Amino acid sequence: MAKKPPKLFRKEYTRDKFDRTILKKIYIKEYKDYVQKAAHTTAAGTIKVEPGIDKKQRKKLRKIAKSVKKNTGFVLKGRLILLALIFGAVFVFGALFKDMLIEHGAEAGLEAVFGAKADIQGLHFQVFAGRLSFEHLEVADKQKPMRNLFELGQTAFDIDLWEILKGNVILEKIMCRDIKWDTPRQSSGALYAAPPAASSSASAEQTEPEKTGPDLLNFTITAEDAAKLIEEQKQNLGSTRLLDELTRDYSTLDEKWRDQITQSSGKLEELSASVEKIKSIKVKDIKTLADAQKAYNTLKPAVNDLDTVKKSVTGISTGLKKDLARVSTDTERLADAANADIEHLGSMVGLSSAKQGGVVDLVTRGILRRYVGTLYSYIYQARTYMDMLRPTSEQKLPGEKPRRLTGIDILYPTFVKPKFWLKDMSFSVVDDKSFGTIQGELQNATGQPDLIGKPMTWSLRQTAGGRSVELDGSLDLRKNRTPVLELTLTMENFPYKLEKGLEFLSVSGLDCRYTITAGFSLDNRNYSSGSLRIKLTDLKLEYGEDNLITRGLKKALAGPGYISIGAEYTIDEKGNLKLEITDNNLDTLIGAVIGSAMGELRDEVRARIRTELDKQLKDARAKYNEQYKKLSALKKELDGNMSKINEYKKTVDAKKKELEKKIRDFKNNLLDNIKDAL
């Protein structure tokens, strides 16, 4: 059955056109020959394939015609049109749905970073202006799914589009109004059901055993207690020991001196007769030299005896005086020993004045645990989020080797920017019911701070209901930087209540307002340290029983009306808090008041102990005094003897002088008479 040739060959062609359109596009000699054979030249000089070919010929010509058609042009127009259509569709779709797509993309990104649901409303992206804005954004708290980690009101981002083409997200400026934290949610913000994770702040907030403080109330003492105390401590008391010793010592002294003095008194008695006899000599009545010489001779032994007795009494007196001087020293020693014993006994009833350090420590620890601990956990969280912003491409999988040579990336002068960089952000909340007024700024937030060479810095000011918080800080995650975090926190006029731990001061509760100025620094090992100053004002203490301490506290706090505490603290990598109070006025105030009261009490207790000690030493002291009196009496007797001796000596000496003069006169008269006689 005759068939029509394919469409390409039905037309009539001029020779040139036939060559150009068909033959030039046949590259197989066999095909070329076949076509030339099938084609005929018409009377008009044109070339065409005549109809009436068989099926086999048609089939072959169709195959050739198809390949000829394919061999035209360089571009696949169909595919290009399809591509253009796809691009067009994408563009139209993007124009219509770009905001929605970005919204979903941003929500997914935030959910990946924060690990909880994120919701954005009213997002609008202006491509050529590089501005992204939205009406509302909220991100749930991973730890507390029924609360938002933060919420943003009307917000606008200025994005560097040029950098987007380099794959970097650089936010030139973010302006945000009505930022809120920790707000309640209508629905759970958990992405998936996860077991409740242990709070990162647990370590910082872990409960420490309550500090009860020293027992300051056990300081009173009764007479019975004093007697009992002296009895218990008798072995350790120097005064009783010394008193016994002296009493024993003085009894031997008495014996020693009494005999000597009695002997001297006897001798003196014997001498008194001789002295009386000498006294009775009347020198005027003596008429001769012989009588005078005789009287003088009777005087001589008495003078010698008197000298001997005087010498003996002087020796006894010197010795006795020496012993009496020792007795005087011993009296002083006894008084000193008694005072030392009173001091010792006084110390046994807990009158130390250095036991007021617990209050400040307790208050400071409470505030630190409550606020700085929470802050520490927030910082820890923030650091985790910053780490998540680091590009994952930096983390190469171990053991993954490319098949081909990787070559070298030649670097040219350029400013390599981080994958994410928030240059400047400012936000504010004006007179919110819950948060009051907030103003905040954040600069240079990035996961690659080494590329920008700056740390992330921020400042936050919040004022609400007379309270205010100021938080300024910097987070430096650049390599080998220490400290990583530096923070200054000022919290003013916040209420504080302490209900436990002050019982040892007879205080059942402390209600006040506080102001904190705290410095905080954290290094690479999560080891943090800082200093803080706490000022407690509007102090209201609920006192228990009325005693010395409560009176002291009242008196102390009535003065300045505030408590000021300075402290330095460290939190190690495990979250353990170490606190050292550097200065505080409370201890000084309480110390001064309690110290004064303690002084009074100490005197009272000492007097009581002195009375009791005196009572107990009474017998021993009486014996001692008796001995002392005896010695004194001996001394008196000795002194009497000495004066007698002196009187005798005076009398004898006078008589002696008188007699010597008489004898000299007699001798002179006698010589004159002899001279006259001669």
Place this chain on the structure above:
Amino acid sequence: MFITWIAKIVAALNSNTRPRQIAAAICFALLLALVPKANLLWVILFVITFFLKINQAIELVFLAIFDLLALLADPLLHLIGYAVLTLPALQGLFTTLYNIPILYFFKFNNTVVMGGLLTGLVLFVPVYLLARKGINVYRDNIREKIANSKLVKGFLKHPLIAGIKNTFGKAYNFYSNLR
């Protein structure tokens, strides 16, 4: 798989495909093989070939073959790339290109990428001319001889091969009619 590749090459060479389509396919395959993958430059080059009238079957077959050769050529490509990228006269140009955002993804500053690209471009024309010449020579002189050889004729007359040819022929016709 290897037989499939041979079949594709044989089919392309023996069909009425323009020699330059096959030659261009070989040249693009060489270029794509020399330029390391995983960068935007390679992706763009590859996508371009989809819109050009070149024999894609040949391109893919030769890409696989040249990939193996590129492994051996890498040290040389690195040296060429390094020499060009560090050429003082071109520093200004490369610095400008380096700072153009989208070009970052081309990884042109990598020595192997630059070496591969330049070598591929330099070899493009000679390989193209050679390939076209070779195809023409084959079609004009060798194809007929092979087709008329007793071995091929005997092979094609084998009942099994004739059956396969018949079946594939029908399937091809059916597919062609559908299009």
